Amino acid sequence: xxxxxxxxxxxxxxxxxFADRLFRPPLVPFLMDQAIHxxxxxxxxxVALPAGQVxxxxxxxxxxxxxxxxxxxVAALAAPIALIVLLDPTFQHAAxxxxxxxxxxxxxxxxxxxxxxxxxxxxxxTLAGLALATRxxxxxxxxxxxxxxxxxxxxxxxxxxxLALMG
Numbered sequence: 298x299x300x301x302x303x304x305x306x307x308x309x310x311x312x313x314x315f316a317d318r319l320f321r322p323p324l325v326p327f328l329m330d331q332a333i334h335x336x337x338x339x340x341x342x343x344v345a346l347p348a349g350q351v352x353x354x355x356x357x358x359x360x361x362x363x364x365x366x367x368x369x370x371v372a373a374l375a376a377p378i379a380l381i382v383l384l385d386p387t388f389q390h391a392a393x394x395x396x397x398x399x400x401x402x403x404x405x406x407x408x409x410x411x412x413x414x415x416x417x418x419x420x421x422x423t424l425a426g427l428a429l430a431t432r433x434x435x436x437x438x439x440x441x442x443x444x445x446x447x448x449x450x451x452x453x454x455x456x457x458x459x460l461a462l463m464g
Contacts, residue, residue: 304337324383331375361464368460372453373405377440380448384439393438401440404430405453412457419457423450 308330316326342351354360377398388394407426411419427450431443439445 301337301341305334308333308337323386324379327379327382364463365460368456369406369409372409372449372456373402376405376449376452377401380440380445384442384445390436390438393436393441397436397438397440397445400435401445401449404446405449408450408453409457412454413461419454423454426450 312326312330316329317323320326320329339351350356354364380401381394381398385391385394390397404426408419408423411422415422427446430441430446434441434443440449
């Protein structure tokens, strides 16, 4: 845990103090930061545990629930944050960001759940919802626009389809 914490602190320190000078758009440092955090945790687990326990969801009782929870977190929380940074890099629409993130969270949770439980009905329902939501955006925030909502729907539907294929 100390090693993971040290890498986390060093990565975040680098991102805050140096990344904006080296990379444009700001999405690049954000994605690098997330990749470093995930790789550090994977490396620490691989060193600490046998490979069968690290890389097999069935090896532990909560393996599959953890994978599903992680998928929901990525689709509903991480993807909207990445999209805010990508679609509004200067944070022109910062005043609408919190509500836009809340709407994207609901959309991602809905689409991901539909992909997991609704089978062939998921696609038409998702497309109908996307058509309605993009007809009258809730705010001028890019996350509420067609590009933002479409990206959220694609991430959530792809994640749900991948989980459905795995399970």
